[in-house]
Amino acid sequence: KNQVEQSPQSLIILEGKNCTLQCNYTVSPFSNLRWYKQDTGRGPVSLTIMTFSENTKSNGRYTATLDADTKQSSLHITASQLSDSASYICVVRENNAGNMLTFGGGTRLMVKP
Amino acid sequence: GAGVSQSPSNKVTEKGKDVELRCDPISGHTALYWYRQSLGQGLEFLIYFQGNSAPDKSGLPSDRFSAERTGGSVSTLTIQRTQQEDSAVYLCASSLDGTSGVREQYFGPGTRLTVT
Numbered sequence: 727k728n729q730v731e732q733s734p735q736s737l738i739i740l741e742g743k744n745c746t747l748q749c750n751y752t753v754s755p756f757s758n759l760r761w762y763k764q765d766t767g768r769g770p771v772s773l774t775i776m777t778f779s780e781n782t783k784s785n786g787r788y789t790a791t792l793d794a795d796t797k798q799s800s801l802h803i804t805a806s807q808l809s810d811s812a813s814y815i816c817v818v819r820e821n822n823a824g825n826m827l828t829f830g831g832g833t834r835l836m837v838k839p
Numbered sequence: 840g841a842g843v844s845q846s847p848s849n850k851v852t853e854k855g856k857d858v859e860l861r862c863d864p865i866s867g868h869t870a871l872y873w874y875r876q877s878l879g880q881g882l883e884f885l886i887y888f889q890g891n892s893a894p895d896k897s898g899l900p901s902d903r904f905s906a907e908r909t910g911g912s913v914s915t916l917t918i919q920r921t922q923q924e925d926s927a928v929y930l931c932a933s934s935l936d937g938t939s940g941v942r943e944q945y946f947g948p949g950t951r952l953t954v955t
């Protein structure tokens with residue numbers, strides 16, 4: 727069964743600090759991996775999409791990495807802000823699934839002043 | 840520009856009643872998805888519409904769940920004879936098309952369904 731596991735489940739950091747969220751997946755064959763940010767009570771918003779050939783992709787203070795060999799991805803947040811408090815969801819798409827995505831359980835990040 | 844909209848934002852219903860949830864995708868988007876997010880759980884795929892093709896219903900948890908997409912735009916998710924385990928946030932997403940795996944999905948704000 728295809729799975730996407732995220733760690734940690736929750737994280738508390740001080741404003742201005744950096745943090746790294748992890749995503750391990752067993753989805754195969756792999757098409758692409760996405761990181762979403764979901765604010766409380768809102769729908770997920772895409773941060774990055776990475777295909778097999780991409781190792782690193784940045785979006786402002788967010789940097790995602792992908793190691794397709796070890797099936798691991800990370801999301802690094804630099805100089806955290808209070809507005810970064812949200813759930814971060816890793817989503818992986820199969821290469822031949824057509825439509826179905828496999829979602830991780832998310833990491834709930836809280837940034838404190 | 841207008842994003843994906845969903846209505847109602849909150850719905851409380853009694854066990855056994857039917858409910859309809861509505862999704863208005865971004866104009867021009869041919870692909871539309873429904874997901875469910877239960878408390879403390881990850882997102883769960885329910886159903887996918889691509890243009891005029893037959894929908895992919897493989898994620899629907901039971902025959903109490905059905906969805907329609909009229910005119911290739913607005914979609915309605917119907918849950919018949921609701922059960923307490925149906926309580927969740929139902930999210931709709933759309934993308935320009937679903938045939939390219941890299942196409943971005945844009946999510947609506949969700950409908951929070953509570954079955955009492």
